[in-house]
Amino acid sequence: MAAANYLPSEDQLLCSICLDVFTDLVTTSCGHNFCKSCITEHWDISDRCQCPMCKEAFNTRPDLRVNTLFSEMAAQFRQSAQQKASSSSSEQQVFKPGEVPCDVCTETKLKALKSCLVCLTSYCETHLKPHLTTSGLKRHQLIDPVENLEDRMCPKHDKPLELFCNTDQTCVCMLCHVSDHKMHDVVPLKEAYEGEKAELETDIQQMIQKRQLKIEEIKHSVDLSEKEADREIAEGVQVFTALKESVERGQANLINTIKEKQKTTENQAEDFIKELEQEISELKKRSSEVEQVTDSEDHLHLLQRFMSLKVAPPTKDWTEVSIHSTHEGTVVRAVVQLEETFSKEMKKLLEAELKRVQKYAVNVTLDPKTAHPKLIMSDDGKQVSHGDVKKNLPDNQERCSGYICVLGKQSFSSGRFYFEVQVKGKTRWDLGVVRESINRKRAFQLSPEDGFWTIWLRDGNEYKAHDAPSVSLSLKSWPQKVGVFVDYEEGLVSFYDVDAAALIYSFTGCSFNEKLFSYFNPSVKDGGKNSAPLIISPVRVN
Incomplete structure (x- = not known):
């Protein structure tokens, strides 16, 4: 059993399957150790019967034997671990950085549970007992542990700072009250604390109320801004709709005007062409008649015939007749008219804008x-x-x-x-x-x-x-x-x-x-x- 007092490292006592300290340790024929339940379950769900560590295969499931030495080592290791856990729970009372230590402890500083404003000392649970049991110490004022208790002593009289001077807004001791602050408004610290607390709570509530009112004011401003934005959008849509309709109307009028002028031009050209074609037809008819009479050798008859053909020939002079485009200036006039419409709408907008800014009128005087x-x-x-x-x-x-x-x-x-x-x-x-x-x-x-x-x-x-x-x-x-x-x-x-x-x-x-x-x-x-x-x-x- 002497060997049992030797404890290997934690890694050597862990099951390779559950990774915890061995429980019911058993050994396979290849010499590897497992928890009995772990190796049994592993083989139950595995297709092949082999060692999880060395992968040695077995034709039949081998007999599992208890490794007495390793079992004792595992049991001893588990007991040691439990003792350490128990010990660590008691060590939670040991003073840690950021906590107030007991002023009485000499070796291991324990965590203080209370501080005494009379003794100006902080006590752990053990050293606090006299203040909880001794009648004289029971009257001392205990508070949650605090550091720098010496700061609570009057530097002039070395007495506890138990009072507050409202006149000078400073903490004082009893001797200060009867000397330097004799005629001042001095009250106990608790009363001063409660007064300051009430005043601070009142101030905070007032600040909260002011901010709540400001929130409501901001929300109201946002609502007004939203309404103003909606109104601006409506006015803008109305104006741009009017302008759009005006542009579309101007465009339609422009197109119709140009088409009508083009139609007039085409009709005039058709009339001219019709008249010219009629004159050409008459002239061709006369030309045919001339050719018919030229075959005769009766010059008197021919001359008389020519004289009759000259009667009432087409006499219209077509030299100055022409077709001109009548579209010039149409677009310019349409744009000028559109510009006039834009100017009118712009004036409406500026009048509305001026009315809006006049709402912010202030009374200005010269300095x-x-x-x-x-x-x-x-x-x-x-x-x-x-x-x-x-x-x-x-x-x-x-x-x-x-x-x-x-x-x-x-x-x-x-x-x-x-x-x-x-x-x-x-x-x-x-x-x-x-x-x-x-x-x-x-x-x-x-x-x-x-x-x-x-x-x-x-x-x-x-x-x-x-x-x-x-x-x-x-x-x-x-x-x-x-x-x-x-x-x-x-x-x-x-x-x-x-x-x-x-x-x-x-x-x-x-x-x-x-x-x-x-x-x-x-x-x-x-x-x-x-x-x-x-x-x-x-x-x-x-």
Whole structure:
């Protein structure tokens, strides 16, 4: 049995069929070991009787013998494995990284079950028993195990931090309460915790409610956007259907007109041809008669006959008669008519578009702190014009001194807004929006790159959009009132001729990342021709 105390490796004690430690170990005649049930079942389902290990074939199923030595080794190995498993279950209480260790254990540190706020010590199950049984220790406050218990001690008095000072918003001990925090609002930690918890829960609930309301607001906005999209689609379909029908109608009319003209031409040609063929027939008849009389030698008779044949010959002059195409200009006239139809439909669309943007009208007033010293503004902040005298005004940071301009008081950093400015009677002006960070102290380039989205008028009829590069504008009429619309998120700035309901120009793909302000420049008086003010007008939907 001494050999039984020797345990081979685990691999040597595994059945090659079930790959587990041998159970009822038996040996075949070829010397290989298997579980009795495994080898028996293997041979029951196999076509041939052979060893699974060495493949030696047997004519008849061999007798299986018990290998006493290996059976004892397997049994001993199984018992050892069970003991290790039992031992590992008790070792689960041993302190592991990330857990709080027992402060009392000296050799193997066990996992702490509780920490005492009075003793400032963490205990495992064994060392915790006195706190559960001794009357004096039962009154100590136990909590789930925590690290760094020394941080719970007052650094000044070396006493537990048991109170909370609402005045200074800090944890204090009893000695702090009667000394430095004597006149402060001090409460027990539990009360402070419950108060903070209630306040935090309230704040969280309010935040949740605000976000729920925001969700509802967003959903409502999506619903409105969907309705607006449906309306836009319906209007677009209606317009394009009308245009399509107009094009098809124009095409049909064009084809019919050309065909009718071609038919008229063909009928006229047929009449001419018929008349010519009739004359040819008559002439051939006369030619035949001439040939008939030429056989006679009676010259008097012949001469008299010729004279009668000359009576009433075909006299029509066909030299100037011709057939001309009458199709020239038909297509051009049809396209001109189609263009007129397109213009009418386009005007309808622009009128509808202007009405939509006018819904975003805001009350804009001029900001005196930004006005150039030569500008004169009305008391209500709605009118601005150029003055001859430069006023002595403080050169504050907001004031524009590079150009004779003034900004609006109101700033915009999201959404859409619209305002209208009367420019009637002026020969020069600048209008638009600018970003907050423009250089206000020197002359600057009016371009989107420098933070300006503006249009201007010069010499009474020269309109220009200060894009990159600048764009000269050809307008059918001279605007008397200009509407300015901005969609911050869309990056869009559009200018409208309000009275004509026409689009003047649009800046698209703009990048806005700071506050925007309305921009007004009434320009110089131009010898009195440009003395009229720029007037911010109330928006009235057409």
